[in-house]
Amino acid sequence: MPSAAISRPADDATPRAYVETTHIVAPKHVGGFSLKRSSFDPQAKYSGAGFTYRSDEAPHPTISVFVYPAGRLAQADALRDGMIAFREDLRLAEEAGTYSDLQVLAAGAFPLSGSDEASASNGDSSPDAELLATIAKAGRIDGERLQLRLRLPGRDGDIQSAGFLFYKQLYYFKVRVSADATSMPGDAFLAFADTAARTLVPAIQAVNIGDCANATITIPAGGSAEDGARVLVREATLQQGYNCHADREAAKLDALARDAEVVEIGYRAEEWKSR
Numbered sequence: 001m002p003s004a005a006i007s008r009p010a011d012d013a014t015p016r017a018y019v020e021t022t023h024i025v026a027p028k029h030v031g032g033f034s035l036k037r038s039s040f041d042p043q044a045k046y047s048g049a050g051f052t053y054r055s056d057e058a059p060h061p062t063i064s065v066f067v068y069p070a071g072r073l074a075q076a077d078a079l080r081d082g083m084i085a086f087r088e089d090l091r092l093a094e095e096a097g098t099y100s101d102l103q104v105l106a107a108g109a110f111p112l113s114g115s116d117e118a119s120a121s122n123g124d125s126s127p128d129a130e131l132l133a134t135i136a137k138a139g140r141i142d143g144e145r146l147q148l149r150l151r152l153p154g155r156d157g158d159i160q161s162a163g164f165l166f167y168k169q170l171y172y173f174k175v176r177v178s179a180d181a182t183s184m185p186g187d188a189f190l191a192f193a194d195t196a197a198r199t200l201v202p203a204i205q206a207v208n209i210g211d212c213a214n215a216t217i218t219i220p221a222g223g224s225a226e227d228g229a230r231v232l233v234r235e236a237t238l239q240q241g242y243n244c245h246a247d248r249e250a251a252k253l254d255a256l257a258r259d260a261e262v263v264e265i266g267y268r269a270e271e272w273k274s275r
Contacts, residue, residue, distance in 0.1 A: 018272040019170065019244075020210035024067050024263040025256045026051045031199035033063065040263045048171070049263040053200060061179035061189065063196050067206060069265075070172045071273075072242070075142050078167035083144050086165055086174065090148075099150040099159070110145035110194075112166055112201055141168050143197075147190065149181065157182055162193035169206035169243040205243065207251050210272065212244035 026049075028035045033053045040049040048068025054060050070078055094102045148161040157180055164175040177193035184192070217235040219228045245251035253262075 015269055016211040017267050017269040018072075018210055018212050019208045019267055020272075021208075021267070022069070022171070022265045023207040023209070023251070023253055023256075024049045024171075024265070025205045025207060025253075026065070026261045026263075027203050028259050028261060029056075030203040032056050033196065033199060035261055038261045038263060040265070045265050045267075049265070051204065051261070053196070055192075055196075059179065059184055059192065061177050061184070061192060063200070064176045065200055065204060066174040066176075067171050067204065068174075069272075070167055070170060072170060072212075073167065075140070075167060078172070079142055079144055079165065082165050082167060082172050086144075086146070086163065090146075090163075094150075097153060099152050101149075101151040101158075103149040104146055105149055106145075106147040108145060110143040110164060110197070112141040112143050112168075112198065141166055141201075143201075145194075145197075160184075160186060160189050162190060162197075164193075164197045164201075166197075166201050168201075168241065170208055170212070171206040173201045173204065175201065205256065207253060207256065208242060208244045209247060209251060210244065210267075212242055212272075213246040213250070215239040215244075 026035055026038060032055060034056055036052045036054050038049060038051050041047065046069060048066055051065045051067075053063040053065065055063075070082065073081075090102060094100060143164055143166040146163040148163060150159050150161060151157075152159055159178050160181045161176060161178040164173075166173040166175075175193075175197045177189075177196055179189055183189075215235075217232060217239070219232060248254075256262075
């Protein structure tokens with residue numbers, strides 16, 4: 001979790017946690033996928049919540065989505081640290097005998113949404129185009145994908161698997177898709193896994209309620225109006241991406257929870273910090 005302290009008020013009032021509660025909202029049906037089960041252990045809340053989906057049509061590889069807290073991080077930092085932990089978890093699981101003969105066949109970037117500032121502006125250098133490019137860059141959700149092959153204890157044949165990691169809404173979203181290596185050609189499996197990640201991660205929301213809704217944006221002095229506008233737009237877009245709200249009503253949780261599984265995670269003030 002982030003470590004820098006939140007400013008405390010001068011009086012004795014108890015400060016709000018940066019995040020008091022997170023409501024992880026997972027739709028029961030989305031884009032040809034159906035939720036089969038969810039899991040959450042309040043005694044291990046930093047491990048987050050897990051959701052298992054299946055395709056409504058054959059084939060039916062296992063699709064697992066894990067959502068767990070990260071904190072307020074830059075995209076690049078979040079992915080770097082998250083992938084180090086992801087690979088370490090794979091190593092530890094192999095050491096523990098969860099599987100054997102683990103191979104990382106390929107690894108690379110996997111953008112979930114958005115486009116870079118160059119493509120957003122299409123070469124247009126006007127102020128409006130530059131602001132649009134700023135929004136696109138700040139709102140971009142990058143990701144990483146690992147293409148894996150492994151063997152499970154007591155089973156003949158290899159398992160093909162794809163692991164994805166994204167950072168959004170102050171949380172990590174990890175996706176694992178696995179199937180018998182003989183059940184689908186490799187290219188078809190990878191295309192299926194890509195579709196699952198690009199469908200489920202945008203659909204599952206980490207709705208945060210707490211002091212994170214109270215954002216202050218500081219415009220540096222001495223810059224031009226255009227520079228100030230870019231800072232304002234970038235910071236406002238980043239803040240919007242944290243999905244922070246003052247209360248349940250502002251978050252429209254009742255509407256979001258329709259036909260969805262909702263996992264609520266509560267935090268004390270000292271557990272979530274502003275940075």
